[in-house]
């Protein structure tokens with residue numbers, strides 16, 4: 001009985017939350033019809049926090065680099081997002097146009113949560129969309145970092161800067177220079193590490209931006225589970241187990257020892273079943 005109540009309550013809450021979210025977005029939209037100027041004006045109508053709350057953000061925290069996602073809305077299958085509304089003169093600006101030196105993705109058991117763009121220290125780095133500066137700080141990994149929350153529901157992060165030119169709570173327009181590129185933090189060589197996040201979860205910037213053309217793929221996107229597939233891989237990796245190849249080992253023997261299949265060993269390690277194993281080689285077995 002209690003379980004039934006919880007299920008019923010959750011369903012009702014989800015439905016109402018979603019309805020409120022879209023209602024409040026509509027309110028914002030209708031209020032903005034005659035207001036095409038600036039985000040500062042938007043703030044005078046309805047607080048920026050209210051806007052971001054409508055996407056499921058529960059707080060405005062200027063010290064936490066990554067928004068801690070505890071929102072029930074994040075469990076939705078898909079969320080339509082209007083990245084830019086050209087009727088309201090919104091635009092996208094490419095943060096910095098340069099060669100991509102590393103893509104978003106998973107390599108050697110580590111996730112790269114952004115995309116790296118080559119630049120020269122001192123190059124101008126620009127805000128991608130209108131928004132409000134949430135974080136400006138130095139961290140060991142990111143170096144000098146700026147995080148912006150946008151009124152389209154996304155957050156973008158700009159790392160390894162040599163100089164930060166904005167403060168937390170500043171409102172910015174797409175194209176405003178927020179800092180200068182650099183090589184601070186865990187970085188080898190000057191570059192911009194650029195992240196796109198939704199409710200704290202990183203997504204591939206190339207799923208919304210064409211980095212060759214320096215423009216959006218589309219004005220709208222539908223955020224859904226596939227943007228966060230990699231999280232499952234990370235979760236699986238936390239349970240990973242490894243074996244160091246010893247003299248006399250072969251795939252059959254290792255598979256039997258760890259109660260797994262040769263095909264799985266091949267999949268985990270990117271090898272084929274005829275691969276010659278080297279003594280001391282590290283193999284993932286689970």
Ligand SMILES: [Zn+2]
Nearest residue numbers: 114115116193
């Ligand atoms: Zn990077």
